[in-house]
Amino acid sequence: MKTKYILTTILSGMTILSACVDDKGSYDYRDLNEVTVEGLQDYSSPYSVMAKTGILDINPTVKGTILGDDESQYEYTWYACQSEIASDNHDHTVLGREKHLHTNVDLNPGVYNLYLLVKDKTTDQEWIIGNMSLSVTTPLTTGFYVFGDNPDGTVGMDFLSMPGNGGGDTAVVNNIFINSPQIRGAENLFYRGYTARPGAIIDLWAVTESGSYRIECSVQEKMTFDIDPTYNEELMFFSDMMARPVKIVDAFPHQVSGGSAFFNPNYRGYITEDAIVGGGFVSGGESYSNPVNRYTAASTELFKPYKTMFYMADGTSILGYMVYDLDNDRFVTLNGNYMFLTTKYCRQLTDNPGDPFPWNQNGRTIVYGTNAAIYSYAIMKDKDNDTNFYLYEMYVYSYLSPYKASCSAFTTDDAPEFDKASHFAIAYQTIDYAIILYAVGNKLYQFNYNTKQAQLVREYDGEITYLAYDWRVPASADNDGTRYLVCTYNESAADSNERGTIYMYTIDQSLKLSPVMKGPDQSEEFIYHTPLKVVKLEYRNSSL
Amino acid sequence: MKKFGFAIMTAAMSFSLLASCEKELMSYEGEDGIYFDVRWGNEAREGYWAHQYYTPVEFGTMDIDVTTYDVRVRVTASGTPKDYDRPFSITIGADSTTAVAGEDYEAFPMDYVLKAGEQYAYIDIKMKRSEKMQKDTITLQLQLQPNEYFTCPFTNYADNPQSDPPQTGYGYNTNAEEHKIVVNDVMSRPDGWIGGYNNSGTGIMGNFSPTKWRLMMEITDTNMADYASAETMPTARANVICDKFARYLLEQAALGREHAVLDEDGTMMWVNAITTIDPDKAWNPFTTLDEYYGGE
Known part of the structure; x- marks a missing residue:
């Protein structure tokens, strides 16, 4: 043992000594190949690409001082880094390993340093080409949240990205919802739109069979979103009149044309399974007082509200809110001059001679209700039969005396299978479009309630899971802003990622429903796929 | 064997070090005194708390379903610990006490023992929330009694300058043979009160x-x-x-x-x-x- 140590010591000493000996050898020196890369944009002209949906295309020229144009000895790696490539304290992402970079970029939105590493395979010599910047933009600004169930029953969310205006092509971004708690049974999704007002609440809610969940929705830094961990039901809903846990089924007001939000908190509220609350005090956090779906301020007895609030949905101010009382089958309004500031309860409405329909239904009940930009609509039916239906057209311009515009009565003889319809859409952008679309299984019908004529528009491969008329998409030169949205689900589709299909239609003055077209020459029907069984497409147009 | 030898050497060195520190210690020869040694104050200043003349119990800062509050009063002896038990007693200062046993506090013993080897003991008192505390501050004054084991010499007790000053909101007294418990149920307007x-x-x-x-x-x-x-x-x-x-x-x-x-x-x-x-x-x-x- 000792001998080994001594040997080691002596050897070490010799090594040190030998280092002191002058090197008098002779060598052959050879020129190294030096690489230059051309055709790249420097910091002053950053590359820009839309995350996931866009293509980053860079094709530089590489020249060597010895090898010239011969690129056979080189390997390439493209990096996107959040800091200097030499820094240890950062993540870098490999974007590609070919000289010609042509790729999708799966990065969160932000600005990155872009590097190209060129390696000479024969000498292992490396050159790092920097001084480049990559701006990754989000495709989640404008388009539709696509909300539904995955094949395993868990809730999923995609985004139908529609940047428009040269911002990129329409595309589906899959799996933007992390769904940590694995919630199941998608029912509804609503987003309340864009506002630049400081302190305003911009929120996204998912409703499922197990409850309601506020979802993260700021797209400035992320591409995937989870349930908002800051939501606390106990600090938002204080009333002990409400059932717990609180399950929100819808909110009001919704976003308006172009995806803008109403920002005045005096208008803001929620419909839960058993209550309507409004006038949230947003300073220091959104919070709500006692429900208003009762008939006196002294009462603690709540009537069951229909899931949709009726109001003038695209105005700059809201002059009244109308509620449908499911327990008593009647339309009532919130009794408040300044909306929720003074509203504690609902008031019944009185009819006038010659009204097209009564507020108190007397044997009818509601099937479907929705809001137009100006008018509100309700499809009603007789309680004692499944053949007689009515379309009410209303104008809630006042909480004291909302206006009954018209009532169109029809039967299942006029509108085939109307009693079996699962989804409805009413063309309400202009009053001349007297059209109800309705879905029965995989069949889409169109019914003109003025002429009482119906026609089968289309039979799909899969069942219709969502149907809506969305007037929030901004109008453009070739689009008056009227869009029918249809989603189907075909369980037997060969590709499981294409079980869900999104269609978009428009309607012309002759009331002809036509597919929206896409492509450079507008020759391709607007059809996009998703693995989800879609229950809601929700418009979004916000960079926040 | 080598380890053993090393151990012996270490022990020898230690002895030698100890020997160099040895000196004659004087034993304490004064009278053993006893006094109320109650200290409280700002949580962040623990260690610098002053000797306090009173212990406040403010039911007004507690929830309305709180009906009692346990007070613990420390009694400390001066001098060295003894290897035998030393009893001591307290009395309630009738002139300064407005609290009524059974109504404002639960009756508690007057006689205690400072156990052998110990330097202090505690008196535990359960104060009861009563309606009259909403209008008046109720006082329970405790007084230590001298006996064959202890005198009560600290009638002018003052902390050293490093300590925080004692609280005086409910009075002040440097006599450490007395301690009072003051109790009230006065509620002041909370910050979350809206209106008025x-x-x-x-x-x-x-x-x-x-x-x-x-x-x-x-x-x-x-x-x-x-x-x-x-x-x-x-x-x-x-x-x-x-x-x-x-x-x-x-x-x-x-x-x-x-x-x-x-x-x-x-x-x-x-x-x-x-x-x-x-x-x-x-x-x-x-x-x-x-x-x-x-x-x-």
């Missing part, structure tokens, strides 16, 4: 009074923490609470004059929701029973 600014009587909750707040918490099943700040008591929550409280006040008023709830100023207790829930039966702030029911 400048004694206007109006606002969501109207004027503040301890009586009103106590009843409000009882009827609406809320607690003091709920009213602690604007964050814990947003307007929406205040409305919910006052709606419920207003219903109670209206119900009581409807039962008749003798059931109407009065505030501390003798007028009918008021919150704003009274006027929205039942405008016909509502009353205004500062309404007297005569004004509401008609003079009798």
Whole structure:
């Protein structure tokens, strides 16, 4: 043992000594190949690409001082880094390993340093080409949240990205919802739109069979979103009149044309399974007082509200809110001059001679209700039969005396299978479009309630899971802003990622429903796929 | 074997070091004194707390369902610990005591023992929340008694300058053979109270009074923490609470004059929701029973 140590010591000493000996050898020196890369944009002209949906295309020229144009000895790696490539304290992402970079970029939105590493395979010599910047933009600004169930029953969310205006092509971004708690049974999704007002609440809610969940929705830094961990039901809903846990089924007001939000908190509220609350005090956090779906301020007895609030949905101010009382089958309004500031309860409405329909239904009940930009609509039916239906057209311009515009009565003889319809859409952008679309299984019908004529528009491969008329998409030169949205689900589709299909239609003055077209020459029907069984497409147009 | 040798050497060195430190220590020859050694203060300043002359029990800062509070008073002996038990006694200072045993506190022993080897002992007293504490501060004064083991020499006790100064809110006395427990149930307006600014009587909750707040918490099943700040008591929550409280006040008023709830100023207790829930039966702030029911 000792001998080994001594040997080691002596050897070490010799090594040190030998280092002191002058090197008098002779060598052959050879020129190294030096690489230059051309055709790249420097910091002053950053590359820009839309995350996931866009293509980053860079094709530089590489020249060597010895090898010239011969690129056979080189390997390439493209990096996107959040800091200097030499820094240890950062993540870098490999974007590609070919000289010609042509790729999708799966990065969160932000600005990155872009590097190209060129390696000479024969000498292992490396050159790092920097001084480049990559701006990754989000495709989640404008388009539709696509909300539904995955094949395993868990809730999923995609985004139908529609940047428009040269911002990129329409595309589906899959799996933007992390769904940590694995919630199941998608029912509804609503987003309340864009506002630049400081302190305003911009929120996204998912409703499922197990409850309601506020979802993260700021797209400035992320591409995937989870349930908002800051939501606390106990600090938002204080009333002990409400059932717990609180399950929100819808909110009001919704976003308006172009995806803008109403920002005045005096208008803001929620419909839960058993209550309507409004006038949230947003300073220091959104919070709500006692429900208003009762008939006196002294009462603690709540009537069951229909899931949709009726109001003038695209105005700059809201002059009244109308509620449908499911327990008593009647339309009532919130009794408040300044909306929720003074509203504690609902008031019944009185009819006038010659009204097209009564507020108190007397044997009818509601099937479907929705809001137009100006008018509100309700499809009603007789309680004692499944053949007689009515379309009410209303104008809630006042909480004291909302206006009954018209009532169109029809039967299942006029509108085939109307009693079996699962989804409805009413063309309400202009009053001349007297059209109800309705879905029965995989069949889409169109019914003109003025002429009482119906026609089968289309039979799909899969069942219709969502149907809506969305007037929030901004109008453009070739689009008056009227869009029918249809989603189907075909369980037997060969590709499981294409079980869900999104269609978009428009309607012309002759009331002809036509597919929206896409492509450079507008020759391709607007059809996009998703693995989800879609229950809601929700418009979004916000960079926040 | 080598290890053993090393151990011996270490031990020898230690002895030698110890030997060099050895010196004759004097034993304590003074009288053993006994005194109340109660210290409290700012949590962050523990270690610098002053000797305090009193222990405050403020039920007004505790939730209304808190009915008792345990006080622990330390008694310390000067001098060295002894290898035998040393009894000591206290008495209640009748002249300075307004607390009544059974009503304001649970009766507790007067005789204690400082155990062999120990330097201090504790006196534990359970104070009881009583109605009179809402109006007056109740005092329980304890006095140590000298005996064959202890004198009570510290009649002019003062802390060293490094200590925080003692609290004087309920009086001050340097006599460490006395200690008093002061108890009250005075509630002050919490930061989350909405209304009654400048004694206007109006606002969501109207004027503040301890009586009103106590009843409000009882009827609406809320607690003091709920009213602690604007964050814990947003307007929406205040409305919910006052709606419920207003219903109670209206119900009581409807039962008749003798059931109407009065505030501390003798007028009918008021919150704003009274006027929205039942405008016909509502009353205004500062309404007297005569004004509401008609003079009798």
